[in-house]
């Protein structure tokens with residue numbers, strides 16, 4: 001049903017900052033088949049620590065019987081540049097010296113994610129993208145891609161994301177990088193370097209992904225006698241450990257920098273003008289109590305992107321709700337895509 005593959009780019013890959021990467025490889029997963037008309041592509045852009053297996057981390061929205069399913073669609077999800085899950089990253093071998101890059105890895109941007117995935121889409125023979133969808137960092141890629149190739153994206157779904165990363169978001173990321181670099185093993189060039197720092201970074205990040213009430217609902221104590229060893233403390237430790245068992249600090253460090261640099265207005269006329277280049281039918285979804293990407297950011301996107309619709313959902317999870325509230329997302333996105341397809345039929349009837 002699904003295929004995991006690696007695309008090896010035969011040429012040098014030039015980054016936005018002018019630096020070049022040799023031996024770029026992109027790990028990706030596909031589900032379903034590209035149809036004869038090549039009009040059933042759903043391209044998913046993943047967030048900070050996810051991988052190409054969208055059926056695993058976005059179950060409910062993606063799956064055999066979900067809105068996005070392999071019976072109807074050709075679903076593609078590719079691991080981003082610099083990530084831990086198979087695409088070229090700081091633990092990959094630097095062809096210059098045969099050793100892992102670690103901190104010699106070049107800094108990259110969200111636009112580099114898009115450029116890499118454009119190459120992959122060409123390799124897969126994809127022309128049009130029926131739906132481009134992403135949340136958080138994945139939404140940042142999706143909005144960039146829709147600006148870079150406006151004629152290629154038919155429908156765009158942006159969830160819990162923004163047009164430019166906020167000072168607040170950058171401050172959270174910097175605090176996490178401070179935690180990582182305070183762990184001196186980060187500079188020791190070893191695969192698990194900085195892992196203690198990364199554990200603290202995840203603990204900090206969770207505070208921006210969740211809410212006061214989520215902690216109140218799940219981590220409240222059942223007894224009043226405790227003076228130490230609280231559930232919330234154990235939860236923070238557990239979540240930090242869980243991340244360091246599946247991710248490396250170098251990728252995390254670089255990916256947060258890429259997120260900080262997100263600004264669709266960079267080297268363009270303005271942020272608003274860049275958003276006006278988007279031609280896709282666009283749905284922007286915000287989460288009421290998203291502390292990291294507040295709804296004002298999605299409202300801005302919807303106001304600037306021509307004809308865009310805005311929907312706001314509630315989630316006790318806050319920002320991480322974009323990964324969890326799959327029933328609400330299915331209803332909203334399903335309705336949007338049906339209406340968008342009706343509009344297309346009406347347009348075709350007018351031109352016939």
Ligand SMILES: CC(=O)SCCNC(=O)CCNC(=O)[C@H](O)C(C)(C)COP(=O)(O)OP(=O)(O)OC[C@H]1O[C@@H](n2cnc3c(N)ncnc32)[C@H](O)[C@@H]1OP(=O)(O)O
Pocket residue numbers: 049050051057219231232234235236238239246320323324
């Ligand atoms: C190979 C891979 O794993 S690939 C990538 C998977 N991850 C991704 O794709 C990234 C995106 N996903 C995420 O960020 C997260 O998985 C989310 C947001 C979707 C859900 O977060 P979760 O951590 O699963 O949920 P939640 O916050 O409810 O925590 C539940 C976990 O905390 C544990 N837990 C809860 N309270 C406590 C506590 N007081 N003390 C210790 N552990 C606790 C639970 O036992 C559970 O453990 P488990 O994950 O081993 O089953």
Ligand SMILES: N[C@@H](CCO)C(=O)O
Pocket residue numbers: 047048049050135136137209319320
């Ligand atoms: N929880 C998400 C980040 C939220 O944008 C992740 O770990 O990928």
